[in-house]
Amino acid sequence: MPTGTGKTVTLLSFICSYQLRRPEVSKLIYCTRTVGEMDKVLQELERVLKYRNEQLARENALTDAATKILAVGLTTRRNLCLHPSVTNAESREDADAICRAMTASWVRASHGAASSQSESRGLFERDAPRSSVVPTEELLANDSLCPYYEKFETEGRDALIPNGVYTLDAMLSFGRARGWCPYYTARHAINVANVVVYNYQYLLDPKIAGLISRELARESIVVFDEAHNIDNVCIEALSVNLRHDALNRCMGNLQRLTARVREIKDSDAERLQTEYS
Structure with a gap:
């Protein structure tokens, strides 16, 4: 079908209503090809949920389950980073390398930082009121460690994240307000989110899926946007290029x-x- 015919809105409306009716289906995993498509899905979802809740409120049928929705998008470090060294990197590979050089456990240990905690620890509680904690400028003084990751490690893993739909800009704004790394905030939040939107690779590539998606619920609904691209994505993920x-x-x-x-x-x-x- 051509673009602009309402396929995404229809699909989101149906699945979110099904989730509301069947609470045991706790998660929708929506896979897209590009960052632009991912952000568009989140924007559409925000409009769908707003309209649905307005209609439920008119019918006096609005429940806590309908309002307590957490939706997040996950993309590369370069797109969800606040540190200038990463955002100014020339390529995605350079950005990933710079990020790891500041956040790896052995690097942090050599600088006396608190030891990294388990990925499964401290899942977000999602009924928190929205509040802002402005990071101090002194955090950027130490170039060897990422101040946003350090603050996320000390405050973010057990902290409260408000319900809502977090587009990329919204997640960046949230991270900037709290002083937390938006990438690791989103990566941690997908475990408890009702809706997760990310790239095909995070679910299909065994190397990436083993790190990102291993804790996602089995009772999830999975949608592949532009699913005719799955073959190419799988071939690319399982291929090795040698020069x-x-x-x-x-x-x-x-x-x-x-x-x-x-x-x-x-x-x-x-x-x-x-x-x-």
Whole structure:
């Protein structure tokens, strides 16, 4: 079907109503191809839920379950980051590397930061009132660690996140107000969110899904937008690209390793011969 015919709104309306009727189906996982599509789905969802709750209120049928909805989108660090070193990176790979260099457990341990806590610890309670905690400017003084991640580790993992639909801009604003890393806030929140919107790769790529999606409920409804792209996504996720220069370096390393092993064997044999002769 062509774009603009209301497919997304229809699907969201139906599934969210089904979730309201069947509370045991606690999560909708909506997979998209691009960041723009992900944000558009969240914006559509916000309008759908607002209209639905208005109609339920008119009929005196509005319940707590209808209003207590948490929806989040998850994308790459580069798109959900407040640290200038990451946002100014030239590529996604560079952004990921810079982020890991500031948040890895061994890096934090070497700077005396609190040890990283388990990903499954401290899931958000979602009935909290909205409040703002403005981060101090001094947090950016230490370039070796990310101040937003450190504040999320100390305050965010057990903190309260209000109900609502968090588009990318909304999550960035929330993280900026609290001084928390928006990427890790969103990544942690998907475990308790009613609606999760993210890229195909987070569910289909075994390397990524094992880190991001392993704790999501089995009783989830999964939607693949533009599902005819699934084949290509799976092929890409399970393929390995090798270049000639990489193979040549591997061959050189193997030759050096073989020569070193032969050298050690000859040395040991000579030592034994000398010792027992």
